[in-house]
Amino acid sequence: MKQLLTFLMLLAVLVALTACGGAQPTVAPPTQAPQATQAPAPTTAPEPTKAPEPTQAPEATQAAAPEPTGQTAAAMGPVESVCLVTDVGRINDGTFNQFAYEGMQRAAEEFGLKSDFIETQSQTDYDQNINTCVSENFNAIVTVGFLIADATLKAAQANPDVMFIGVDQFFENPPKNLVGIQYREDQGGFLAGALAGMMTESGTVGAVYGIDIPPVVKFRNGFEQGVRYVNDQANTLGVYVPSFTDPAAGASTAEQFMGEGADVIFGAGGPTGSGGIKRAAEQGIWVIGVDQDEYFTTFGSGSTPGADKLLSSAVKRVDLGVYDQIKGLVQPDSKLWAGGGLYILDTANGGITYAPFHDASPQVPRWAAVQLEKIRTGLADGSIDTGVDPVSGELKTKISETVLPKPQPPEGFKVCLVTDVGRINDGTFNQFAYEGMKRAAEEFELQSDFIETQSQTDYDQNINTCVSENFNAIVTVGFLIADATLKAAQANPDVMFIGVDQFFENPPKNLVGIQYREDQGGFLAGALACMMTESGTVGAVYGIDIPPVVKFRNGFENGCHYVNPDGNTLGVYVPSFTDPAAGASTAEQFMGEGADVIFGAGGPTGSGGIKRAAEQGIWVIGVDQDEYFTTFGSGSTPGADKLLSSAVKRVDLGVYDQIVGIFSDSFAGGSLYILDAANGGITYAPFHDAGQAIPDAIAKNLEQIRVDLANASLKTGVDPVTGELKKDEIPEPQPFQN
Incomplete structure (x- = not known):
């Protein structure tokens, strides 16, 4: 038992080295979402970022910890105040300190809690800072980072009536008033690998890892499994660097991989990994970050050279973990409180996800974004397994062939668009439907054409022109053209029809109407x-x-x-x-x-x-x-x-999705395709000139x-x-x- 405990405590220390070690930037993420108008790929989700209401982590990932219960939180009495003690750093430093603080603040605002924080200046201040929160009678205390774990455990044992939440901390059989927050790195790696596998053109991708401890092994095996899931022909390169704090070694490793043909680099090793992706991005190579959204840290909110080459980051939602655990204390019936064990952040509770594409968004094909979101939701609902042991990181089942390949249209596939009365550049649904068609045509090398309707009396004739020219798919725009579209679909069962802003009750299988939430x-x-x-x-x-x-x-x-x-x-x-x-x-x-x-x-x-x-x-x-x-x-x-x-x-996304759906088994023919917040079809526009006032x-x-x-x-x-x-x-x- 002593050997096991020693191993687990070492594991906890090393886990956090991986997780937190890389975040040294001082640029805090902006609070305005730069990607508000970027369509998160459909979940397909209702819920492209579809994270169900945060749920307690699956029991399998909770090490031998007792099953947490809401009764434990209720028995401890009401929680009315919460205090946060950072690791060495600030609450706006772009690290786990900031994200833990944001989670606490959200909970405090939502549940009307008194809240405060202490920014740790030195590791020697851990005990004193925690005790300050205790002496000021805070009901719950959040501590951040693996280095503060011992002080947190000691304080929890000494103060059984105070609830403790340890971010990035592992405990074996902790007291009921203490929970450690941990992560499913294999799922984050899997998402990063899938994105890399879809974006590579050379067929070779690389990854710069830190020391080969379980969390890093989980990242590596998850990444390589994710690549194979979408592209079994891709070659994956990877090296464990014996340090988490050597950006130069990371950069050198990335250069080696680029020399071997890698055109996508993933970094999962603290500053070492960040050094790798920074060097690769400077050279014009696609990169993927880790832990936090590295667009705001390593790439300075877009100001650092190469920021436009950052595809995404495999993100650990520390803020969500802190929020969930505080909510579990305030609302025992939610059964979120995991005191006496670990709370595992994973895709199911929204704690593991991927960051927006930011400046790289225009270069990420919509189909790839859609596929990535399907994978995320599949990981979340359990229909996709990484094949990686969630504790040790070792492979359980190796993915040997592509499961979710890039959609492939039939040779010579053609699509035609018929506008409502108007033009394809008139700023209406005509234009946005046309843009969706053109994007699909460009990404899949489809033949495309359009007819601009001059009068409502031309609807039938224009549709029939597309039919007579043997187009495989026809997009029609506007509710007024719906009757003509339905008639043509019934008469031409081998042609696929997409009706923008059209409602049909029980349409034929070759017709889909696009509607909205x-x-x-x-x-x-x-x-x-x-x-x-x-x-x-x-x-x-x-x-x-x-x-x-x-x-x-x-x-x-x-x-x-x-x-x-x-x-x-x-x-x-x-x-x-x-x-x-x-x-x-x-x-x-x-x-x-x-x-x-x-x-x-x-x-x-x-x-x-x-x-x-x-x-x-x-x-x-x-x-x-x-x-x-x-x-x-x-x-x-x-x-x-x-x-x-x-x-x-986002009419353009609806049209794109349904065109691609025709040759990827996701065409919604015979029903309606609903554009909503989940598939990115409903969103809000940028603030433009009003931005400074918001x-x-x-x-x-x-x-x-x-x-x-x-x-x-x-x-x-x-x-x-x-x-x-x-x-x-x-x-x-x-x-x-x-």
Whole structure:
């Protein structure tokens, strides 16, 4: 037993060397999500970042720890305050210190807890800092880093009525008032490997690892398994460097791999690994980071040379682990508290994921993003196994052949698009549908063409022209062309049809209608409006009260009250979608009643409303597309600086996904394809000229709401079909305080 304990404690120390050792940057991640408009690949998820409501880690990964129970938390009494003790460093240093602090702050704000922190200046201060929190009668104490583990354990044993959360700390049979937070590095490595395997063109990828302790072995075997999962022909290079703090050795190793033909490099070894990916990125090679989002650390929020070559990072959501454990204490019924054992961050509870693609986003094929998200959700729901032992990191089952290859279209595959009345560059769904088709055509070398409809009477003729020219797939745009699309699909069962903004009840198997979760878009707009309002009153100009508009309205009002329970929401359905003057008049009425934010969701009618309001200096929010480029003329129209954002429907992604789906067994023919927050089809536009006026805290909270909608941990309280309120699903308010 003594030998086992010695090994496990050594393992804990080394684990953390891997996890924390690499984060030396001082640049704190910005709170505004730069990727708000980048479509997280579909989960496919509902839930491209689909992390179910955080759940207790699977028992198999909890070492021999006793099964944690909610009763333990309840027995310890109410938790009303929490204190955090950092490792040596600051709460904004871009390391686990910062992410643990962010998790604590989120919990404190959400549950109304008193909170404070102590920034450790020296390792000799550990005991003193923890005891300061104890002496000030904090109910829960979070400590960060493996080096503080001994002091944490000692304090927990001496203070059984205080709850302790040890970030990156391993304990064998700790007391019931202490939990250690650990990770499934094999899953993070698997995601990194899959991305590398899909992005390589040379067929060779490399990885710079630190010392070969179990966490690093998990990263390595997970990475190599992930590569094989998507590309069994790829060659994987990898070296364990006998140090976590030797960037020069990491850089030298990366150069060696590049010399052997590697065109993607993964770094999983603290500063050593970061040194490797930094050198590779400087040379124009794709790289993948680890632990935190290295875009904000190693690559200085995009300012460091090579930042545009960082594909992503295999991320450990330390903030989520801290939040979950505090929530488990405050809400024992959640059964999240894992006192007396370990809390394992994995893909199932959202604790292991991948970072946004940031500056590399335009170069990451949509199909690869979709595949990566499928893999993440498969790891989360257990349908995909890394084949790696989650404790030792050793291989259990080697993946020998490709399971999820790149989609391959039939030779000579052709796709044609028929617009609604308008042009392919008119800033409407016509343009976005065309862009989706062109992206698919370019990435898969498809033949493509389009017909711009001049009159509604041309619908049938234009569709039939595409049919007669033997196109394999035909995209039609707009609800008005739906009848012609259905008729053509029924008459041509061997041609695939994609109807943008079209609803069909029981369509044939060769026809899919693309629809949207307007309630989610409205919820985001409402949350933004009611975080920005100073008067406490916001208004919205709606079109005719058909289901999509009802979804927008109820989503908007629920989103407002989610962040501001006392917010006053004004709204009117205007009996026309094409009456900008009526929209402007309605907006003026709302401004007269004190509204200082106006949302427009009614076509030109809504746009008329927000345009008039913006001219008067009132904050506004657009809809469907990014109205900065349409209604506000790319910033040239008066009032453009008052456009906060737009609730966006990513029509381009829907079209792309369904074209690719035809030859990748994911075509939704015979039903509807719903664009939502989960598959990136519903999001919010960049803040543009208004960005400087939006506090970071608001931007960060808005992005968290989008993520929560995507992973289904937050519901809008609106029926996604009819738009009617579902009162039993209206979320509990989480008042925002800037």
